[in-house]
Amino acid sequence: MTTPQGSTQGPRIDILDQIRGFALFAIFIVNVFGLALADPANPTWLGSSIHTAVAIVFEDSARPLFAMMFGISLVLIYSRLHAKGTNPYPTLVRRLVILFFVGGLHGYFIWAGDILLMYASAGLVLLTCLRLPASWLLGLAFLFWLGYSTGIDLLNGYTSFQMDPEQWMKDALPKDQTYPTGVEYLLIEWSTMIDHLGYFFFGMYAYRSGIFSRALDDHDRKWRLAVVFLLVGLLGKAALYAGATNPLVAHLDDVYAFLVSLGLGLGLLLAGTSQKSISMFLIPFTAVGKLTFTHYLLQSVIFVSLFRESGRTFFNGMGIWDPPGYVFALFIGLLVFAAQLLASPLWLKYFYYGPLEWVWRIGTHMKWVPMIRKRS
Template sequence: MSTTTDDVLAPVAPGERIHTLDALRGFALLGIALVNVEFFTRPLQDIDAAGIDPNTRGLDYLAEWLTYFFVQGKFWTMFALLFGMGFTVMIERARRAGRPFVPAYLRRSLALLGIGAVHTVLIWSGDILVSYAVAALLLLLARQVRRAWRRRVARNEPAPMSASRMGGWGAALYGLPLVVILMAGMFDSPPASPGQATAPTHAQAEQAQRSAEKAIQRTNAVQAYSQGTYADAVDQRIVDTTWQMGTLPIASFWILGLFLIGGALLRSGVMANPGAHDRALRWTRNFGLPLGFATMAVSTWLGTAAPDEQLSLREAVQVVLFLVASLVLALAYGATLMLALSGSMGRRLQGWFAPAGRMALSNYLMQSVIGTLVFYHYGLGLWGQVGRAWQVIGVVAVFALQVLASRWWLARFRYGPAEWAWRCITYWHVVPIRA
């Protein structure tokens, strides 16, 4: 790896950063931690049952309800939108400079894949980075196929996709799995009448077998994380990760869609110059918040669990409404924060969220390190002993410490440690880290 700058691309200098993006990343990081903390002390096999536990009482119930209604799904969505913006920034800078970006983009995606693989095996199997990296590689493949097709048909270099068209493709990709979910619910076999004996179908027998295997995996996960050694936890994380990869084909549609929607927002100019898009931001906030909350209210009324197989029509509608509300509220939350950043509280909000956002990857990884050391047996061993309310309080406290640590670090260094390593691999030279 060279120690001199190559002639392809260079990292964004601190003075060239879009600070709004940093603040949004920090904001999203807090929301993601509020949801992830539940699965530092609960097996990932329960993720399809995550919601509001009716057996929870008092402040734990309130914390669980508020987290589910206002946070769950919304900040994961926002984080994916922001990742899409980050990849689009690289493409835009390369296009304006007239330089190739594919080698750097490929290294960036493969480096993220490697970081995610280390995270999911050695730290916590609830990783999202592997999925983001796979989606980024698929996005590159789609772009190259489009360019090759246009060169062959039109025999010219295709123009960059417009923001509106990119957003339209993103919405279509995000919406396609929702249509599949609704169709699955519509064509699901109705339950047998009471007293009516029916022989199980082949599909039902396969589902029963998968459910039994999942129950065994859940038992093993609880054993490994609550009572096992670090080596036992690593072995279980490999099993958990292999199981989760089965959801990647359908999840890739959502993530690709969100990447494209995020890229469209970046390309529209709203992130670089929010003041010029004040009217659109206010419309998104004023229309998106009530629409998103109303949609979420109906979804919550229908149910809060998210079964991964054999959906009834009611469950399918509930899941679809939840996913629609997640996107609408992610956009509305983002617009609300962007408007707040231009107001009287803007400087204070920027000071809180932007440093954490500049080190989002490092802070995300550190949250997993802290969470597993607190709850797993090879750490403090508090698995299953901390209620939801104290989980929320703990997350807010850890995030506040991360904000302080991020401010201290960035006063001395240009990038967080994980961001620095990621940039070195992306640009294939040792990037200066000292501020």
């Protein structure tokens, strides 16, 4: 066990917001087809190409990237509270419990593709590991990524033994009882959470080991590494998407998907901390990254309000459009995110936090915080 390191990385907070903002964009682009219930029947050549490109570049890679950012945030908050002499655990538990309930409400009432409940569940598990040294966090990251997630895929693909933790949890429930609404949904989320634990641990390791404070060290070698991660990951995902059965590709979905996540994360870190003009590319994502909680839920509300049948409960059937094609769904998604990019810096000019970030902060710290910036 060790005391937290890396708490001096405060000046790097902008790059964290920028990567988080880009990760939100990547998740949204993957989600737009499900949010709109895009019609897969008879797609146009352009629609099919767009869907394929999004699947290869972002699908199964956006969530791990965001999971790494979530792990970084946990260690960052823990380190700051620890440095102030405050017990971090009550604050973090409140923060995660609020996220858990918001995610549950979002997934049950608005859209079934929620990720907040899964992230909150993972966070509650990760609290037990916040004092571990960086080497232990890295070991756990590889254990869950290669040993668990990839290991299950290899076992299921090459042996007669079939591992399905989600089904095991369902089978463990007594058959002669009626369970409250949402129990099966929770089991699915917890199974997904275990599958993602390695990515959270990689984020925790990245911050604890000081990667962000050393971003400028050996810059060229890190760029080459990011390019290798991206190329290998994208080629592997493309081969899997095409149905390749070569042993170097088959059943290694989690390996190639996460290599893309690592390549994107490292590339964004290097671009954002570069002294060259490439760093300007990430600046628009800074404000969005500060408002990810609000924007994530707003994206769902907008889409289920626009497209019939995509929402849950009272949102179902209230939209103005029937399920669209891939091109139209992506077009609306890009318009929505562009509006969020433009609105975010304007909002932060007058307010300290987004609406949900503000409520979350009050609930987390159990004290009132001002939201409106004072006019000078």
